[in-house]
Amino acid sequence: MSLALIKSRALCGMDAPEVTVEVHLANGVPSISLVGLPDTEVKEARDRVRAALLTCQFEFPNKRVTVNLAPADLPKESGRFDLPIAIGILAASDQIRSATLDQYELAGELSLSGELRPVRGALAMAWRAAQAGRSLILPTENAAEAALVQGITILPARNLLEVAAHFNGHTALTPFTGEPLTGEPIYPDLAGVKGQAQARRMLEVAASGLHSLLLYGPPGTGKSMLASRLPGLLPPLSEADALESAAIQSLESRFDPARFRTRPYRSPHHSASAPALVGGGMYPRPGEISLAHHGVLFLDELPEFDRRVLEALREPLETGHITVSRAAQSVDFPARFQFVAAMNPCPCGYLGHPTRACRCTPDQVARYRGKLSGPLLDRIDLSMEVGTLSADELQNAPTGETTAVVRTRVIAAHSRQHARQGKANAHLDAGEIDQHCPADDKAKALLRQAIERMGLSARAYHRTLKIARSVADLAAADVISAAHVAEAVQYRRGLPNETRK
Template identity: 85%
Template structure:
């Protein structure tokens, strides 16, 4: 036999399109060439595959070997094609049997010793393999991740010899029995926060409707501590949400099956670039906003981020997805994250501090806050100043309410939202607000007055209504009342004015 075909998968955003690895042996000087739009990592497979075959005591054909990765117009990247290329060479040179090859898909990077190393995107490949009705052969370290897809037979292998023995009928690979999934995740507890009762209420409202929020105040007041407690107040991920989150993390090779169902909490450094935050690369890959999907993206020291980086957040905050376009490819990634930011009130951090004087001039304060554009701040639902706690509060304040108790109220509010509208309040479209956010007369008058006095935009008007809807849900009220609007308006007071 001089031609063999092996099924595998590429990665294109969240999708894993099918790739047929065609291996042809012909006369001529011994050589191996790869065609089909391979990148540098794929081209290097020539040397890895040759060394792995020889180390495993297989014969490398002393003929002209042509490997075609079809379709030819689909970019191919990473070392995932090492295993199918090696199996194709063995099948074309009659060193393994070809029976059953058409019923399998495979992916895996080969070491020079023939060991199989894990690859990125195993969950996406498993999903598409299940739809195609084929068995999937993967490195052993990818098996637990791929097993999250139900109805798929997964054959994990540790090296090339095990895969060859499977197709030669010498020793069949054992199907993977299931993923070792973690129990309910352990998040930092809100009980650790002393005092800060208004901020605790703010977190509860934010968790209720999945609203974005901004915390500002002097250094050391607990802004980061409060933000890290937010995931523990959110309802558990559903099966679909957990799979979506795992699939994005799988694209980066960072998924840990033991943390399945854990909400992501991403905290990138303020030196992060725009591609690091939103995604990018010659072959588009997800950034921090997609890795935060169904979780929390926390940006500490918000004004220290490059302004262009922050402006890139504007569209994903509205749409819940990001589209990355390149000259040769285009990819869409989900980005339905809860945005949380923290900042100091001024460059030195002590504007408004009760005991430490601020050393900044009004111009310095204005430039510092000017790094945040109006359109970005307009997309933040809630904001609050976090004052410096007193020594008495730190030492004598009683232990706060635990996250579990707050989460029960939040889950009850989420249940009302999904029964009423099928989504969280923060995700209500403008056309759905009139239907699901009814106001009584006093609430409507108060909101109209706030709009006029604060100069709120139409976007801010809708966001205030969504927050009021969440406050009403926590109060188990179907109609939004003036007290709910008043609290929502308080959260939109914005940043404090300069000195």
Template identity: 70%
Template sequence: MSLAVLASRALVGLQAPEVCVEVHLANGLPAFTLVGLPDVEVREARDRVRAALQTGQFEFPQRRITVNLAPADLPKEGGCFDLPIALGILAASGQIPADKLAQYEFAGELSLTGELRPVRGALALARQAAERGRILILPAANAPEAALVNGVTILPAASLLAVVAHLCGHTVIEPYAGAPLVQAPDYPDLADVKGQSQARRALEVAASGQHSLLFYGPPGTGKSMLAQRLPGLLPPMGDAEALESAAVQSVEGSFRTERWRQRPMRSPHHSASSAALVGGGSTPRPGEISLAHHGVLFLDELPEFDRRVLEALREPLETGHITISRAGRRADFPARFQLIAAMNPCPCGYHGHPDGRCRCTPDQIARYRGKLSGPLLDRIDLLLEVPTLPVADLQGAPAGESSAAVRARVARSRAIQHARQGKPNALLAGAEIDQWCQPDENGVKLLRTAIERLRLSARGYHRILKVARTIADMNEAEVIQAAHVAEAIQSRRGLSAFI
């Protein structure tokens, strides 16, 4: 038989569309041609496959070899096509039986010795294989990750020789039956933070309602320390959330099974580009906001980020996803992250410090704060100053509540929200706000005064209502009261100094 057909998959965003690998041998001068819109990595498979076959003591056909990766208009990238191409050559040349290939899907990068190296996107490959009811053969290193998908049979292979032996019936590869390595999530403990009771309260409110939060204050007051403890206050991840988060990291190639069910915490440097933050590239890849899906995105030194980079956050903050479009390519990635940011109050960082060491002029402070646009700040629910603590408070302050104690309260508040509306309060919109976030008469009067004095936009007004709803849920109150509204206004009034 001079033709062999195998199934594999490409990666397009979080999807893994099927790719039909067709290998044809014809008479003529020896040649090895790859068609079907392969990128550089796929075209280099010719050399890897030839070396792997020769190292494995297989006969490399001295004929005209044509490999077609269909559909032709779907871009193919990565080394995952090495294994199906090599098996296709062996099947087309009659060195292995071709009658059993239809029940399998293949993915794996070949080393020159024939060993199989792991590939990106094993979760997406396994999910699509399960939908088609096929058995997935892939590198052994990818098996624990792919096994997170229910209903798929994984055959972990160490080398091309092992796959050939299985297809020929000599040595059977047993399905992967190992359970994923589940470890208790390891988060920094909130008990390490001394003092800063207001900041701790704001952190709990943010965790309870999935609200965005901005800390500002002099250097060394604990802004970053507080932010790093937010993931430990969030409720444990459910199966669907864990799988979605893992799928994004799998496509990017950074997923580790020991981090299964651990909420991601992404902290990009302020020199990050727009493509690094929201995703991009000639072949679209997920950015930091997608890698923080169902987790936390921490932006330290917020005004030091390029303004155009920060403006790219505005749409994902509202919609929870990002669409990256390139010439002929388009990819959608989820981006339901919780934003927490930190900044200094002025260029030197010591504006308002008790010892009066700041020497920044009002114009310098205005320019520094002006790096953050009004529309971006309007999308931040909570803003809180983190002041310098007196030495006595640092030396004599008792340990605060642990993350576990706060997380238990957060979980109760989230349970109330999900029972009432099926989502955290921060995700309410439109008619849902009118239905669930209406305060009592005194709260309405307080809101009216706040709108006039703080010059709130419609978005800012709605965000105060949602924060007030969260504070009421934390107190297990069915009706939003004036005290809840007052705390929500207080947690946002600092924005007037920036806008």
């Protein structure tokens, strides 16, 4: 035959739309041309495929070879189309049997020797291939990742020869049957944090309702250590959430199947650009906020980030997703992450320190804190100063509760929330707050005083009420009391004033 059709997949954000690789052989000047909106990586497949076929002792057709990647208006990128193009050429030139080609989807990058190299997005491709009812042939390194999708046959291959032998009926590829991933994810233990009882309590409240938080204080007080303990306090990921998180990691070739069900913890450097944080590129890829989906995004030294980068966080914090629009395409990525930030009280870091003097002027302190806009701070649910520990506390402070003990209470609070409203407290909208956050008269009076004295915005009021709801859930209370509101209000005090003794 002179025409072969091979099924493969492109990547478009979280989706993997179907691509039909059409290979046609015709008389004319020997050449190979690629059409169908390929980018540079795909165009370079001409040389990789030719060398791989010749190295594997196949005959490269002495004809005009036209490869069409349909649909033509869908951008194609990366080397994932090397394998389907090579198999299409072999099928069109009758070097392999083509009777069963429509039962499979193929993806893989070829080396010049014919070895298969891993590709990005194997999990997304496997998900869509399962829906289409086809088996998926992938490089061996991608097999464990793709096999996380239920109801699909994954056929791993090490090189082009193994794939050709499979279609010719000589040696069939063996379906992947890796051992199921078991065991609990390993996180840093909260017991390693010395003292800081108030900060530990705030961390528990934040975990119970999936609230965002800001930790501020002098250097070395344990802000980063506390932030790193938060993922371990969160409830286990559901199967659907774990697959969604893994699929995003897969888009960046960063997913390790051994860490399946482990909540992501992302901590980008303060020099990160806006596209690195929210996603971007000519063919949009997920940024740090999406890679932290169903996990924790920690921004240390918050005022050191570019202001435009921080302002880009405002919409995802509210909506739980980010739309990246470029000339080529517009892609929507999920970004339901728990935001944690840390900062010093001033540029030198020692404003309010009990033993070290601050050398910053009031103007320097004001400019430093002025990098954080009011709308951004208004979207952070909890904030607390992490104070300096004395020598006696460092040496003699008793060991605090372990992550496992605190996590038990957090899971119980989450169970109450999902039984009551089907979501975490932090994700309630204004209408749901009125329905699911009932407060007694004393609590309402205290909230009214807080609004008047602290000048809380409507958003800050709702967030305070949601924090109080989380505190009540930890106490297994159905109605929010004044004590719950009082604790919630102290987490909304914001940064300390700039006066120094």
